[in-house]
Amino acid sequence: QVQLVQSGAEVKKPGASVTVSCKASGYTFSSHFIHWVRQAPGQGLEWMGVINPSGGSTRYTHRFQGRITMTRDTSTSTVYMELSSLRSDDTAVYFCARDICSNGLCYMFDSWGQGALVTVSS
Amino acid sequence: QSALTQTASVSGSPGQSITISCTGTSSDVGDYNYVSWYQQHPGKAPQLIIYDVSNRPSGVSDRFSGSKSGNTASLTVSGLQPEDEADYYCSAVISTTTLVFGGGTKLTVL
Numbered sequence: 001q002v003q004l005v006q007s008g009a010e011v012k013k014p015g016a017s018v019t020v021s022c023k024a025s026g027y028t029f030s031s032h033f034i035h036w037v038r039q040a041p042g043q044g045l046e047w048m049g050v051i052n053p054s055g056g057s058t059r060y061t062h063r064f065q066g067r068i069t070m071t072r073d074t075s076t077s078t079v080y081m082e083l084s085s086l087r088s089d090d091t092a093v094y095f096c097a098r099d100i101c102s103n104g105l106c107y108m109f110d111s112w113g114q115g116a117l118v119t120v121s122s
Numbered sequence: 123q124s125a126l127t128q129t130a131s132v133s134g135s136p137g138q139s140i141t142i143s144c145t146g147t148s149s150d151v152g153d154y155n156y157v158s159w160y161q162q163h164p165g166k167a168p169q170l171i172i173y174d175v176s177n178r179p180s181g182v183s184d185r186f187s188g189s190k191s192g193n194t195a196s197l198t199v200s201g202l203q204p205e206d207e208a209d210y211y212c213s214a215v216i217s218t219t220t221l222v223f224g225g226g227t228k229l230t231v232l
Contacts, residue, residue: 035221037168044125045160045168045211047221061220095167100179107213107221108158110179112167 002026004034004096004113011119017084020116022096029077030054033099035109036070036081038092046092050105051079086120093117126151126212126224133230139200142227144212145193150222152193156215159188159197163208172197199229207231 007021022034036048049060051070058070069082079096094116097109127145134140144151144159151157157175160168170179172188175195185200195214199206212224 037223044226045213045223047213047223059219097168100170100173105218106173107156107215108170108173109160109168110170110173112169115167 002098002111004098004111006094006096006113006116009117009119011121012086014087014120014122016086016120017082018086018118019080019082020094020096020118022079022081022113024053024077024079024098027098029074031102033101033105034070034072034079035097035099035107037095037097037109039095039115040089040092043092047107048081048094050099050107052105053077053079054103083118086118088120091118091120124222126214126222128210128212128224128227130225131228131230133232134199134202135232136202136204138202139198140202140229142197142199142210142212142229144195144197144214144224146195146214146222147193150193150214150216151190151195151212154215154218155190157188157190157195158213159186159195160211160213161206161208162211168211202231204231 003025035050053072072079096113098111100108100110159172162168175190176188210227
């Protein structure tokens with residue numbers, strides 16, 4: 001079955017960077033885009049961006065432009081999301097999610113990672 | 123981009139039906155049929171329950187149904203059950219390049 005397994009919780013100081021990983025299994029890694037969505041404590045969902053595991057192309061929402069980098073490693077079927085210049089309001093659970101469309105971008109997510117809590121605190 | 127507008131909370135008794143609305147604009151909800159709904163229980167990852175406005179993924183109960191009229195999408199949960207108590211989020215594509223979520227609706231089963 002499709003599984004997305006994320007790395008564990010992180011605690012970072014303001015100004016630092018964090019990298020969250022998302023290892024995919026149970027399907028052809030290159031055939032589905034992977035998105036990143038975050039959720040601040042007690043708040044709603046926020047879409048951050050997407051990566052095409054096939055070619056590595058990315059698209060980020062404006063809010064994170066310049067601070068976010070998504071990469072992938074096809075040899076391990078793993079996607080990475082790095083967020084830099086961390087602030088206290090970046091404290092959130094970060095989810096990776098698989099696009100429902102095969103070889104296309106539909107912005108609907110049929111499988112999610114378990115989430116990784118990133119806490120930014122001095 | 124502004125979040126889609128959802129009612130903050132809704133409640134119903136077991137067996138009843140409730141509807142959650144998701145209002146956007148002609149640039150998102152009204153523009154494409156890439157509207158989806160997610161159910162999220164506390165401490166868990168969201169789960170897709172409706173995609174393409176009204177389609178259910180395999181394994182999702184047919185008590186969940188979706189529709190759209192103009193710039194407003196709706197999720198109806200019929201025959202409420204205690205396990206339906208959760209947060210519900212809608213989402214929609216903007217100009218095929220970005221995604222926006224609704225603010226979320228907390229469903230309470232009385």
